Amino acid sequence: MxxxxxxxxxxxxxxxxxxxxxxxxxxxxxxxxxxxxxxxxxxxxxxxxxxxxxxxxxxxxxxxxxxxxxxxxxxxxxxxxxxxxxxxTIAQEYIEHKANFDDEYYKELSTLEQTDMRALQANPEAMHLASNTFAQYCASCHGADASGQGEFPNLVDEEWFWGGKPEQIIQTITHGRKAVMPAWGVPLGDEGVNNVANYVKSISDNTYNEKTHAAGKEKYKQFCVACHGINLQGNPVFGAPNLGDGVWIYGSDLESIKQSIASGRKGVMPAHKDRLTPLQIKLLVAWLKRNK
Ligand code: HEC
Ligand code: HEC
Structure with a gap:
């Protein structure tokens, strides 16, 4: 003072x-x-x-x-x-008090580093820390309850573009992800886009019909299998989503699906390695998967 x-x-x-x-x-x-x-x-x-x-x-x-x-x-x-x-002095007392408090806090944190996911999920303080971190760093995009909004994916459902194992989610948060869905408007033409869009939508809606959707299926095998897989199941290596499970990030109506196919999509999840510690990221993953 x-x-x-x-x-x-x-x-x-x-x-x-x-x-x-x-x-x-x-x-x-x-x-x-x-x-x-x-x-x-x-x-x-x-x-x-x-x-x-x-x-x-x-x-x-x-x-x-x-x-x-x-x-x-x-x-x-x-x-x-x-x-x-x-x-x-009051300043002196404050400094001593804070040093004590920090000591305790960091001791507690370092024990959390050794703790496994299940035990973290059972620890209300750890979960409280994680939900605060989420509110501060993630909620603006993924929504306050992590259930997604607009073009930002839901993080508490079972659909994972980039894989839902803890180490995959840690990788996603730490290093970020850049999804590239190429634009197929030119190679497919309007009709091709329309056919393939109807095909994937029919699988997702459970209305697939061998006769009406055959043309789209053909194009799908030719252009899309490499990333989205033969059964439309997606591929976490490319961040290609499952197209058959009824979950759509860019919209479930035919127009949005056609738009995705014709013009492509480029979703970017920013890297957080410079903003969050490995422990904070581990806590976030435990928190996101707490009800699983
Ligand atoms: C600027 C907006 C933004 C912020 C902030 C952000 N994200 Fe993301 N995140 C995205 C977008 C966009 C995607 C989808 C990327 C894609 O299209 O593959 C994504 C994807 C993800 C995924 C992959 C989902 C999947 O299905 O595999 C996880 C996990 C994730 N974010 C977690 C987080 C966490 C945890 C935080 C906070 C530390 C965070 N994100 C902050 C925009 C953001
Ligand atoms: C090079 C790999 C790759 C190929 C080939 C590819 N896609 Fe994709 N696709 C992706 C990725 C990655 C995304 C996620 C984009 C994002 O998150 O921004 C995606 C997203 C989509 C979406 C949006 C999904 C949603 O949830 O809204 C649709 C629809 C789609 N692809 C359809 C197709 C169709 C149809 C084809 C074939 C004509 C195709 N894709 C070929 C990688 C690919």
């Missing part, structure tokens, strides 16, 4: 000393005014006005407070820039 300038130091000294002298004189004056001085005024025959001596405990209270204040001032900083015999 910075020292007070001379002027303010004098103000503090004068006010403190003044207060102390006042307390002492108050105590003493109470002590010496213990005289009974009954006036001649009386009402109603029995009621009389007079000055009774102040109760003795007032005196002791005044003197007691003054003595307490003097001792306090000897030991603690309270008199201008005098530091007190104990050399402690």
């Amino acid at each position: 910075a020292d007070l300038p001379f002027f303010w130091q004098s103000v503090v000294v004068i006010l403190t000393a003044g207060g102390l002298i006042y307390l002492l004189t108050l105590g003493i004056s109470i002590y010496f005014s213990r005289v009974s001085d009954v006036h001649d005024v009386s009402w109603d025959e029995t009621l009389e006005e007079g000055i009774n001596p102040a109760p003795a405990w007032w005196f002791w209270l005044g003197i007691g407070s003054a003595i307490f204040a003097i001792f306090y001032m000897i030991f603690y900083p309270s008199f201008g820039n005098y530091k007190g015999l104990l050399g402690s």
